[in-house]
Amino acid sequence: MMTFNDNEKDFQEKLQKDTEIPVIVHERINQAYRYIENNTAVQKKAPKDPYTG
């Protein structure tokens, strides 16, 4: 492990600061949890069509 200088410590602090998670990310995460809860996780993972997602 390298030793960090002051600039790197500042850089690291900025990277580690919690960021606001966008609503769309929360929605997809909750959707994944629902698939898991309802045992439909595998069905969801069918290959995606590049045009329709």
Place this chain on the structure above:
Amino acid sequence: MEKMMNEFLIRKAKKGDKDAFCRLMDEQVQCMYKVAVSYLKNDEDAADAIQDTILSCYENLKSLKQNKYFKTWMIRILINKCKDILQRKKQVTYTDQMPETPFYEEEYAAKEWAQVLEPLDNKYRLVILLYYMEGFNIREISDILDMKESTVKSRLQRGRKQIAQMYEYKVREGRA
């Protein structure tokens, strides 16, 4: 403490405890989001990659032999999902004759952590993010990115030089 909690949740999740699995993944959201959005540059694609990662981790958790490698394993899955999304977009881009330049969302560019990361060259960015944000060591980063340790080391060294230059520039411009 965090590692002990994760170990506890991984063990429960492996036994089929869905709540434990969801709690475990909740702990990883900050990390997953930063990695995915710095790779894909927009929230919608990052959300897709994260969702696919969660489902893939759920399906394959039992195949993880050593729980201490959970995070390395999960980030590796996430990066592969990001690559898949970029690959699919390239296919669409080719067909639709859209420009190949990556689309940067304003919201992403406005985030402080993204602002310190973006001036770095593309090829150093992910190595730097994993090293400074998550504290992964060179061997772990080499596993995650499927890259030689010597390559990780040299990218890390060059990335560090760019960070130093970035801070020198800030001082010169009076922005420090």
